[in-house]
Every structure is written in structure tokens, then in C-alpha cells.
Amino acid sequence: MPLSTTRAKASPWPTVILLCVGQMMIVLDQNIVNVALPAVQKGLGFSSENLVWVVNAYVVPFGGLLLLAGRLGDLIGRKTVFLTGILLFSAASVLCGLAAGETELIAARFLQGIGGAVASACILGMVATTFTERRRRAQAIAAYSFASAGGGAAGPLLGGVLTELLGWHWIFFINAPIGALLVLVGARVLPRDRGEGLRRGTDFLGALLVMTGMMLLVYTVVDAGRAGWGAPRTLLLGSLSLLLLAGFVARQATAVQPLLPLRLFRSRSLTAANIVQFLLIAGMFGMLFFGTLYLQRVLKYGSLQAGSGFVPVALVIAAVSLGLSTRLITRFGPRTMLLLGLSLVVGAFVMLSFARVDGVYAVDFLPAGLLMGLGFGLAAPAVMGLGMSAVPPAESGIASGLFNTTQQIGGAMGLTLLSALAGARTNGLTAAGRTEAEALTGGYHVAFLAAAGCALAALVVGAVLLRATPSAGGPRPDAPASSEATVPVA
Template sequence: MTQTAAPQETRNGGLALAVICVAQLMVILDATVVNVALPSIRDDLDFSLDNLTWVVTAYSLTFGGLLLFGGRTGDLFGRRRMFMIGIGLFGAASLVGGFATSEAMLIAARAAQGAGGAIAAPTALALLATTFTEPAARARAFGVFAAMGASGGALGLLLGGVLTDYASWRWALFINAPIGALVLFLTPRVLDESQGSGKKLDLPGAIAVTAGMSTLVYGLTKASTDGWDSTTTIVTLSIAAALLVAFILIEHFSTHPLMPFRIFADRNRTGAYLIMLFLAGAMFTTFYFLAQYQQNVHGWSPFRTGLGFLPMPATIMFMSIVVVRRLIPKVGIRPFLTVGPLLAVVAMISMSRLEPDSSYWQFLGSLLLLGLGMGCSFVPLTMTAVNGVAPHETGIASALLNTGQQVGGAIGLAAFGTVFAHGADDRFAELGARASTAVGQHEVFVAGQQDAFRAAIVVAVLALVSSLALIRVNKVAPPTPAATPALAAD
């Protein structure tokens, strides 16, 4: 039996929401916070160019690989307990990373951060879903939570730029330690524990999916640097496919599956996962290319680059917290899951038209369009992912949404990175000797970027198609203990 949600609402709801959302922001933010600090990290620790990418990849590798495992542990062993373990690991790893004196030490710390995040992120959403069940409070809570998740990447660029320019890249990691300690202090005071499901952990399934997801993220990362036709990419992705097929077979025959396939029986939930997958590919591509566009083409500093992105998370927060969460109880989620992807399509079209001499206002217009689209999408996506799920399965349902975001971002960067490279090479050949000049280099970069965003238009269109084809639910309901017996047959 799982604990009912009613007693939890009598506790300090505002502080409980703050604790969950700060933890979510901290985990999402760290996926991009070191991006603008990479040149400083390279100089300080004498990183090689090949190993420098692992400062980012090590985090995404363990985060993406362990998400399903992390979400399921909350369902089995108690969400609050696993949430605190995840935050504790994340904070401790951040502290170690801040003190790093070598390549290996920093990369290992970033990997440990990702592992902590993989436990904390899905359990945070599961805690939110079972803590806030009253419709108005639930809409507000999901609005704030979705705003943190959607804007975390852009805020990471800003925070990384500020800390790198005015303090040190190390503070981009140090800052997580006191925040994590505060979250750990408040969590048992404002959040109730859920009882575990009493089932055994599907260890073979956990090993297969963790190895498969980690190998998949690694293969996609190598594809973006080595190309899709390289031996490393082909072998790695083949191994990932074999491991994930093995995982599906294990789950089919397991009496206590890590990922019950009935989670996908709801077309709306499956639609939410697909929409998140596609939108994440477009969004992370934006962070990656436009941050370089402003620094390499327009000569902006890391701080100014982060500041230039600020209107985007501000727009996402305004839409999520002020507009969408208030209108969802009145108009439902379907209108927002149509308008959101549609705005993302328009944003990708706008970004594909940026030129070397484009003004900041053109850049800003593209960001605002994407911010509006993401602000419309993330609240209903988050609510749909856990809609009608039994309380003892909210962890795995939310983990799948996080997995869609992480894998979507990895696929997007790999695929669009390859498109970028081909576009840049073609332009380089066209320019001839002029390609070695500063102006020529800017033209080469922008040509590759334009091709990448043209490809991203297709992905945004797929998000829109997924919404129109699969989303049918309009009103959402909280997970209820009454649903547990019918859904817990496995």
C-alpha cells in the first residue's frame, strides 16, 4: 500500500515546492553551466582538446544512463529517501569537482554529479505529483517545476558566464554544495516519505538499461565529433541497440520489471514522451550553437553571452507560472501542446536565417519565440507524463520524461552537429583563400549553423505532429491510491 497524498498537503506547500524546484533547477542547470567555462578549465587544468569535451559528456553520460534506474529506486525504496541520496551525491561530487587538480579528477566528479542527478530528478517530479493533488495547487506546482526544468539550460549559461568572468570556473561547481546542503536540511521537514512498493529491484533490467543508455549517449556524442560513419560510432551504437533490445526482452519476462510496459499503454503519455524528445533536441541545439555564435562571430564575453540568453528563461517562467498554469484548469492541455511546438517550428525557422551581421534584436526575437513555445509546452508535458499513474509508479513515469529530454538533447547535438560540420565544410570550400580570414571564418560558422537549424525545423515539426496525432486528453488528474490495485497486477 502506498501513502495517500492528503496529509502531505497540510504541510508547508510553498516551502516543499521551493525545495523540489531548487533541486530540479540545480540538476538541469549543471548540464550547461560549464559550457562557457571550458576555455578557462582547459587553461587551468591543462586539458587536452579531446578530453575537454568529457567535462560535459561525463555528466550527460551518467545522467542519461541512470535515469530509469534512479526513477525506479524512488518507487521501490521511498521517494524522499532516494531524493536525498541523489542530492547528497550531487552536492558532494560538485565540491570534489570544484577542488579538482587534474583532468581525471574533474571528469570523475562530473560523472558522479550525473549519477546524483539521475536519482534526484525523477524522484523530484514524483514527489511533486504525489504531494500536490488539489487542482489549483497542482497546476501552480507543475507550472513552477516545468519553468525550472525548461529554463535551467539557459540559466546555466548565464550563471556559468557570471562565475567564470567574475570569480572562477570552480564556483560553477562549488555553488551546488551549500544549496544541496540546504535542500537536505529542509527535505525531511517539508516532505513526507512514501512507502516502497515492496517489490524487488529488477537488477538484470537495471544493468541492461543503464549500460544501454550510457552507451547510446556515448555513441551519439562520438557521432557529433567523429561522424556517423566512423567505426567507433557504428560499433558503439550497435552495442547500445543490442543492450536495449536485451532490456526489452528482460522486461517482457520479468515478474517485477524495472519499466512496466503498461506505462506506454496511454497514448497521451507516450505522446508527451515523444514531444519532449523532439523539443529537447531543438532546445539543446539552440544553446549549443547560439552560445558559440555570439562569442565566435560577435565577440561577446561569457558573461555577456549568458546575459543575452536571459530573456528566454524569463519568458519560459512567465508563460509557465503566470499564464499556462492559470489557464490549464480552464482550457485544458491540448491547446498548449499544439501552440507550443508550432512556436518552436517558427523559432527554428527564424534562427536558420541569422547572418554574421544580424543584430541582437533578430537574435532576441528567435529566443523569445522559442521561450514562448517551451513555456506553453513544458507544464502540460509534465502533467501528462504522470497523469493517472499509480502512486508507486510515478518515479518511473517521470524518469521516462527526463530520459526523453536527455536523449533528445544528445541525439539533437549529434545529428545537428554532423549537419553543421558538412554545411561549414561546403562553405569553406566555396570561399577558398578567403575562408582563412576573420570574416570568412564567421561566414563558415554561420553557414553550418543555418543548415543545423534547418534540420532542427524537421524535429520541431515532428513534435507538432506527435501532439496532433497522439494527444487526446484535455483534463489531467493526480495519481490516486484507488488506481493502484488495477495497475499493479505485475
């Protein structure tokens, strides 16, 4: 016991770094696939209708299992849950790379989504409770934010490199050695937390309701892009998912040991931070998706060249998240930096809405991308810090799962809505006789303006509802200086 305690106190940063590497691997995988889809379709003979399920088969279980996985981390120990998720994710990645047909790849992606949810659900909670001192905790959360945002921005580049040089299989195979290293090092580095224990009771009915409700909701959202928002299928499945989620809320109000204690939402900081993150991620997915399409379909970049176009964005996010944001948040407070960052994100999206058909990367995309990286690098650590500061350490796992859930649902719903708006505008311009490039660019303009609206809504919510004062029981942002880890160790 003394040895474990000493290790946790003396070297908390290896824990943070390892967790951030795991988060980046999972986020990379979510974005690396998009660039490789044409190669996957050609290699396995995917139909156009089924190709979308290479992405959706991962997103559906991922979004549905985050709350349950986060709660399991609180009960049986976050280290155990994290390492189990990494093992499953890595094994499923190998199966994806070995897939010889549509069914095999879709099934393996489903398993990969389960592993990704189990692994990532506890990461933010573990990162946020590593330090109690304000500046160190801000640095740790900033590193997590970089892992998430940087992984998303670097995904298209890495996907293009692997697909062109080694083949699409390697976008999955690359996870195996990284996952193996994470498990081996994590078994030694991560402090062993006891958890509350399953003897306290697990709300299996609540888990079933939220798991099926969330998975059905995510499925309905991603399927609505094909079936249509007003289609009977979408309305039926959407109503059923909302009914299941309403049943989950009712269950949490009466359960002796609820999966998601509703008292958490008494914290205005936690509730508002999740709303802000939902809206921010809804817009950011539009940046990654439609920015890539603009470079490839309008400026005629290849997959590798288009991926390289996001490198400056990733570098700015890294520089801001890992260096500047911590100093600014410590000096001016997380709320101020959140509002500044969101304002910059709104401006970046407005700039992208003026991208030209005959545009030049250095004029029409790069300035907005750099401004986006600066804004997101400031906003993401601030909103996560504000939200997690209001949560007692013993419930950081479920809070982490909640943050990840709002991120996944926000991304799925945002991308589906933006795609529908862009498609409608593109079809209208095509019918009016515009060229393909003009019609596509017009559609992307609408998507970027809608994304700006999401970021503006996040700015309003943050300005009205968020305060820098955490609720009692959570780690205080202005806690006395200390570098000791707060994770219980055996």
C-alpha cells in the same frame, strides 16, 4: 503520523518549491559548464580531445541511471532517493572544484552525473503527485518546467559571471551550499513516503541491462560527433547498446517484478508525451548551444555578455510557466496549449535561421528568443501534464525517470545531429571561399532549420496521438478541487 499528515496537507507548496530548486541546480550545472570550458582547459591543461569529456563524463551516467533511480524511488521512497542524490551530487561538485588535473575532474564529473540522475529521477513524480486538483497540479508542473527551462537559459549567464569574477572552480563549488540547504530543509519539509518496499523484488538483471545499454547508447551518441556516425566504432557500439536495450525490453515482458512495466506504454498519452518531449528537447538544446555560439563567434560577444543575452528568454519562460500557462491550460486544456506552444517554437527556429553575419542582437536574436521562451513555456508544462496524468501515483517515480531519460537522450542525440549538420555546412562554405563568420552563420542556419524540423515533428505527433483523456488509475486532470497531497506519509 497525524503531524506528518497535517504538514503534508497544510503546506504542499514548500515541497514543490524545494524540489524545483533541486531541479534547477541540476539543470544549471548541465549548462553552466559550457561557458567555462576554455577556462577549465587553460587551468588544468586539458587536451582538445579530452575537453569534451568534462561534459560527457556527466551525461553518460546521468542518462544511463535515470530509469533505475526512478524505480528505486517507487520501491524505497522518493524522499530517501532524492536526498541521497543531492548529497552525492553536492559532494562530487566539491571534488570537481578541487580537481588538479584531467583525470580527477573527469572522475568527479562521473560521480556528479550519478548523483544528478539519482536526485532528478524522482522529482517530476513527486511534483506531479503533490496535488490532485487540476489547476494546482498544473501550477506545480509549470513550476517544474520553469525550473528545468529557466535553469538551462540562466546557465550561460551564471557560468560567465562565476568564471570571470571568481574562477572556473566556483561553477562547481556553488552547488555545495545549495545542496546542503536542500538536504537540511528537505529532511523536514518533504513528506515521508513508504514506497512499495524492496521485498516486492527488484529486477537486478533488468537494471543491469538498461543501465549498461543506456550508458553505452549515450556514450555512442556523444562520441559519434568525434568518431563519425558511419565509423566502425560507432556502428559497433551502437549495435551493442541497442542489443542490450532489446534484451531489457524482453526481460521486462517476462520479469515478475519488472523495472519498467511495459503496461505503462499502453497509455497513448504517456508514450506520445515522451516522443514529443524527446523531439522538443532535441531542438531546444540546439537553441541554447548554437545561440550561444552565434553570439560569441559571430557577433563577438564575451562569455558574460553572451550569457546575459539569454536573460530575457529565461524571464519569458518564468512569466509564462509560473503564471500564464496554468490559467490557459485550465481554460483551454493541455493539448491545445501544447500545440500552440510547439507552433511558436517552430516559428522561433525559422526566425533564427535568418540571423545575419553582421546581425544585431535586438533584431537577429532577441525576437526569436522571446518567441521561443513563450512557446516552450506553454508546451513544456502541457506535455508533462498530459504524460503524468496517465500514470498511477504508485508508479510516478519510474514515469518521472522515463521522462528524464527521453529528455537526456533527446538532448544528446539532437545536439550531436545538429552539430554534424552545422559542421558539414560550415566546412562546405569554408571550402567555397566564404569568410569564417559567413561559414559559421551558414552552419548555424542549417542547425536551426533542423531544430525547427524536430519541433514540427513533435507538433505532428502531438496533434495525431495526444488526447487529454488519461488512462484509468492516473490522477484525472478534471479531478474535484482539493489541495491535499497524495504522497503517503508515515
